[in-house]
Amino acid sequence: MTGFEINGASAADMALIRDWADEEGWNPGDSDRFAFTVADPAGFLVGRLGGEPVACISAVRYGEGFGFIGFYIARPEVRGQGYGMRLWKAGMQRLDGRLVGLDGVVEQQDNYRKSGFRSAWNNVRHEGAPRAAAAPVDGADPGKASTTASGVEIVDAATVPFGQLAAYDRRFFPAPRDAFLAAWIGLPGRTALAAVRDGRIEGLGVIRPCSGASRVGPLYAASPAVASALLLRLAEHAPDGVVAVDVPDAHPRATALLAGLGLNPTFEAARMYTGQEPDVDLTGMYGVTSLELG
Incomplete structure (x- = not known):
């Protein structure tokens, strides 16, 4: 491994990491990297061989006790030579002492288990053009899918006091991530909507452009009716x-809702943790924020 070194990612590296993820078929958001670096500027590592980037990983710290691994990629020409493992160890060392989560693709899950991760659930990507006239979904609220939900107003999330949005997000994520959330909902080219009832937030959704299908995440809602209205x-x-x-x-009601709206499964990754699964509100989670940063 002569000539291999690991250092922090530059802005140019972050663009390259996004392109590598796209080549892997992960369909990252066009501008996600700008919110990612706000979350933890030192949390993205690049492995270089002879000065050229050949591998990457993100090891992002949240709060005092949580971390998330993502973007674990070694370029095809250097796989099987130990460079990826050295980068993995550097990322995990950065999160030492924390509960660590990740979303593992199917072919890597056995390796993550060997590193102490345990599966909590699968995040299954559903894609398609939602149909407003979809039939009622078993187990969901009665009535056809609609762009409105009774008693709920869908508003631009930028008009909601940010402190309320951040507190709402904490129901679904194990640690504070206010700076990340502010960037995530406010970046140009994306739309963030909140569902509000009597001044209380009952849903939040963000859509962002990608090279493939536009990604929606997070998608939080108090009920299937609110989730469908937001989506x-x-x-x-x-x-x-x-x-x-x-x-x-x-969250089977969420899966049933998306199937009823005409979206089909295309990809899956296992949400895995190194310790006790954190206490988050899965019953209100209709879509996770990001497979890369949780």
Whole structure:
């Protein structure tokens, strides 16, 4: 491994990492990297061989006790030579002492288990153009899918006090991530909508452009009716109406809702943790924020 070194990612590296993830078929958001670096500027590592980047990983710290691994990629020409493992160890060392989560693709899950990770649920990507006239979904609220939900107003999330949004997000994520959330909902080219009832937040959704289907995440909601209203409104901002949502299979009502709206499974990754699964509100999680940063 002569000539291999690991250092922090530059802005140019972050663009390269996004391109590598796209080549892996992960369909990252076009501008996600700008929110990612706000979350933890030192949390992205690049392995270089002879000065050229050949591998990457993110090891992002949240709060005092949580971390998340993502973007674990070694370029095809250097795989099987130990460079990826050295980078993995550097990332995990950066998160030493924390509960660590990741979303593992199927072919890597056995390796993650060997490193002490345990599966909590699968995040299954559903893609398609949501159909507003979809039939009622078993187990969901009665009535056809609609762009409205009774008693709920869908508003621009930027008009909601940010402290309320951050507190709402904490129901679904194990640690504070206010700076990341502010960037995530406010970056140009994306749309963030909140569902509000009597001044209380009952849903939040963000759609962002990607090289493939526009990604929706997070998608939080108090009920299937609110989730469908948010998703249908967000889909209006997709260039071709096609969206992709990563849905926890531990929330069967969410899976049933998306199937009823005409979205089909295309990809899955296991949400895994090194310790006790954190206490988050899975019953309100209709789509996770990001497979790369949780």
